[in-house]
Amino acid sequence: MSENRPELGHKLTAGHLVGDYRIERSLGSGGMADVYYAIDQRLDRAVALKVLRTVLADDSTYQQRFQQEAKAAAALVHPNIVQIYNIGQDGLLRYIAQEYIPGINLRSYLADQVSELSPPNESAPIDESSNPNFNAKPGRQLPIAETISILLQVLAALNKSANVGIIHRDIKPENIMLTRDGEVKVTDFGLAHIQMGDDLQLTHPGTTLGTPMYMSPEQIQGGPLDIRSDLYSLGVTLFHVLYGRPPFQGETALALAMQHVQAPLPDLEPLREDVPKSLQKLLRRLLAKAPADRFSSPSQVLDYLYEHHRQDLVKCWPDRIIPMPDVSLLQQRSHQPELNAATQKLQTLLAAAPSTSRTSWATLILVVSALLGLAFWVGLRGAGLAKLGLSWPAPDQILAVKQAVYQDIPRQSDVRQQYVWALLNQSSGRVAIWEAVGHYFPASGDPMNRLYGGLAQLQMARLFEKAGDLDQATRRLVSITHDRQMLPLIQAYAWLELAIVERSRDHRDAMKQNVRKALDLRSKINSKKDLEQLDQAVRDMPSDIELYWTPASSDEENK
Structure with a gap:
């Protein structure tokens, strides 16, 4: 098959290859890159591919900074951070392959009326520097x-980035991605530093600052930055979310910037009556002009919020992630013209599929145990622990986005049959057959779907590890260990696999800690058969992991 490589200077279109990535369509453009929806041909995975502007890629200083900062950002593995998968070069084209988020950014979500919005570009920044007016509508x-x-x-x-010493430098609604399920992902960590380094002054020759709508005073003045600068930018974003506009506006970038440096924060009381006092106090502290007057860390802000969640925030405190159905409407509309024959065929398959039958939990546990015994622990391996939280595949409404990946994977009658089909076809080595379990049967609101989705995540972790994608393997495993609605049995298996990973890295303390977490979960398992199977799985693992598996002592501690 002949390769369809683009010529330098030509616009990338559907079918072009950049590295291992096949371009499907454009997602938009930002100040430093053009962004495309692409397919990783090795892993059969959708990505957002950022292809850097040639003028930046030719600068040797920029190239070095790009490599350093992008590698640091790629090390951030967390469910609320858009993951960088790969940094590469194809000829003179330099690119970043990152996690594709089927959703829209917060800026689009905050627009006046959903019906009036132009189609958004998922995973793509908006270049504000082209807007000469800095008064936000x-x-x-x-x-x-x-x-x-x-x-x-x-x-x-x-909090994750602060713990590893990375400053975002560009927190704003455009860099906060949303999904219809309410999941939030922050994108472009470190990229502002890649583009302009430490000097972000308005007068810096040869650079375009863009809109300082969300920048901290010290960032505008070119001073030293730490995580408190990101917290200021978060405060501006929070103000925008609560009151419908940023706190400061101006006719020029310079006028707006000087308000951040000098102007007092507007009086919050008359702007909106239902904002709790604790959130008003939080805003004032986040938006303090001097970094010393702000919170010292994201962890401290979280502590503040949790301190008040039983007080004036009790009536509005979310006990779960809040879904955002408008995100789905916006994204679906943005893809309407792109529905093709393959998508229509997939929709026909979905419409023709029989309804999913319910299975009793007792039967379900037996089925899962059998499946685990037959398939999962053969050649058990994975990747290291580096994040918290959960991440689930997008719901069925995103058919147009996923059609290139799933069009040849038949939808089965229920989630169990989908998982069994994947087991029978796993010799293909495709990640997509496991990802289709969550794609066709989303976890939200259905414990059976959540359970088999977790099993599919375990299988995907093994495939990613074999392909050398350790970060993605980690994401799959930790999404299980920190999903509070997942069965303790499945979580225990995930912690044990993470223990094996730490063993391979010669991180003995971390290995022991992960085994201990699996042991803690063992104490929550009531089924004797499940306990026997879990213990047998450990006996099939490396001997030093088995050495730390002491159910008797763990049971005694938990009495």
Whole structure:
């Protein structure tokens, strides 16, 4: 098969190859890159491919900074951070392959009316520098519970980056991605630093600052930055979410920037009556001009929120991630013209599929145990622990996005049959056959779907590890270990696999800790058969992991 490589300077179109990635369509453009929806041909996986502008790729200083910062950002593995999969070069084209988020960014979500929005570009930034007016058009004000749901997830992402010493430098609604299930993912960690380094002054020759709508005073003045700068930008974003516009506006970038440096925060009381006092206090502290007057870390902000969640936030505190159905409507509309014969065929398969039957939990546990015994622990391997939280495949409404990956994978009558079909066809080595379990049968609201989705995540972790994609293997495993609705048996298996990973890295303490977490879960398993199978699985593992598997002592500690 002849390769369809683009010529330098030519626009990339569907079918072009960049490295291992086949371009499917354009997602949009930002200040430093053009963004495409592409398919990783090795792993049969959708990605957002950022192809850097040639003028930047030719600069040797930029190239070095790009390599350093992009590698650091790629090390951030967390469910609320858009994962960088690969950094590469194809001829003179330099690119970043990152996790594709089937959703829209927060800026689009905050626009006036959903029906009036132009189709959004998922995973793609909006280049604000082309807008000569820095007065933001008022948008909608999000409900308090939805706001807190978004805020907690962004803080979790920033807490992860702060713990490893990475500053985002460009927190704003455009860099916060949303899915219809309410999941939040922060994108473009470190890329502002890649583009402009430490000097972000307005007068820096040869650079375009863009809109300083969300920048901290010290960032605007070119001073030293730490995580408190990101917290200021988060405060501006939070103000925008609550009140429908950022706190400061101006006719020029310079005028707007000086307001961040000098102007007092507007009086919050008359702007919106239902904002709790604790959120108003939080905003004032996040938006303090001096970094020393702000919270010192995302962890401290989280502590503050949890301190008040039993007080004036109790009525609006989300006990779960708040779904955002408008995200689905916007994304679906953005893809309407692209439905083709393959998509229509897949929709026909979905419509013709029999309804899913319910199975009793007792029967389900036996089925899962049998499946695990037959398939999962053969050649058990994986990748290291590096994040918290959960991540689930997109729902069936995203057919147009996934059609290139799933069109040849038949939908079965129920989730169990889908998993069994994947088991029978696993010799193909395709990630997509396992991902289709969650794609056709989303976990939300259905414990049976969630269970088999977790099993499919375990299988995918093994495939990613074999392909050398350790970060993705980690994401699959940790999504199980921190899913509070997942069965303890499945979580225990995931922790044990993570223990094997730490063993391969010669991280003995981490290995022992992960075995201990699996042991803690063992104490929550009531089925004697499940306990026997779990213990047998450990006996089939390396001897030093078995050495730390001491159910008797664990049971005694948990009495």
